[in-house]
Amino acid sequence: MTRIDATFDRLRAEGKKAFVSYVMAGDPDYETARDVVLGLPAAGVDIIELGVPFTDPMADGSTIQLAGQRALEAGMTLERTLNIVRELRAQDTTTPVVLMGYYNPIYNRGVDQFLIDAKEAGVDGLLVVDLPPEEDTELCIPAQKAGLNFIRLATPTTDNKRLPKVLQNTSGFVYYVSITGITGAASASAELVAPEVARIKSQTELPIIVGFGIKTPEAAQDIAAVADGAVVGSAIVERIARGDSVSDVLSYVADLAAGAHRA
Template sequence: MTRIDAKFAELRKAGRKAFVTYVMAGDPDYERSLEVVRGLPGAGVDIIELGLPFTDPMADGGTIQLAGQRALEAGQTLARTLELAHAFREQDDTTPIVLMGYYNPIYSRGVERFLAEAKEAGIDGLIVVDLPPEEDDELCIPAQKAGLNFIRLATPTTDDKRLPKVLTNTSGFVYYVSITGITGSAAAEAGDVGPEVARIKAATDLPVIVGFGIRTPEAAERIASVADGAVVGSAIVDRIGKGEPTEKVLEFVAGLAEGAHRG
């Protein structure tokens, strides 16, 4: 059982929805990023998605693209991102960390080496947005064998024919992308999301978490009410990018967490 599996078992027992946050590793620099990440569990975050900065983030909107650029310019690399996770683990051995990004940096490092280092650093799961199920032998299957969850994205365009393929070899949870398009580009609507979540849950026992387009505590509550939890990324990354003090960022996160946990 991974930390992700344990967290969802704990949430189910408590009758509570999950609140997941995304932040870019190394944004705006390593020290500030680590400070924010270390503060997330205390602000009510159940699972941390740690963005791996990449030069060509095709699924990300402007806010997260800029965060990746800031991180890269500050010297953030895959190795430094694993160092950041390792440093977080020195103080927190229970909060799950999902590394989210693109395959190129992992491929460049070497899959076997990367998985060993990720496991040692305390990474619990991977979301690799540009590796489809047809490429499962590339990373998904080796990751599962190494004890990491491999989390897949489902979208509004994932029809009933495609869904079983998406769910094959997926573990940890399913990440439902609530809108078509890039991150931060539109608002998620519970009325649209609810039926889609129900359709996915009819095909899997995994929790279904909804992300993209959630920017307020009220929106987090509405989305969590029709899913197993909510993810917020761009709204948090935007505040980091504007230079808000860490305590203000974490206050904002705490409000979002309260909303999601009411869902």
């Protein structure tokens, strides 16, 4: 059982939904990003998604793209991203960490070496947006064998013919993208999300976490109420981009987490 599995078991026992937060590693610099990550568990975050900066983030909107650019300009690398995870593990051995990003940095490091390093650092799962199920032998299956969950995205355009393929070899949870398009777009609607979550649940026992377009505690609560939890990314990254202090960012995250946990 991975930390992700254990976290969902705990939340189910407590009758609570999950709150997942995304931050970009190294944005706007290593120290600030590290301090935010180290503060997330105490702010109520159940699972941390840690973005790995990449030069061509094709699935991300401008907010996340700019965060990645700031991180790269500040000297962020895959190795330094793993170092943030190591620093978290020095004080927290239970909160799951999912690395979210693109295949190129992993490929450049070498899949076998990356998986050894990620496992050693304390990573629990991977969400690699540009590796479709047809490429499972590249990373997904080796990651599972190494004890890491491999999380997939499902979207409003993932029809019933495609869905079984997306769910194939997926573990940990399914990340349902509530809005068609890039990150940071529009606002999520619980009314529209609910039947889609039910459709996916009819084909998997994995938890369904919903992200994109959640910016307020109320929205986090509404979305978590119709799923197994909510993800917030761009709205947190926007606070970091405008120069909010670490304590202010974590206070905002705590409000979002409280909203999701009320669901």
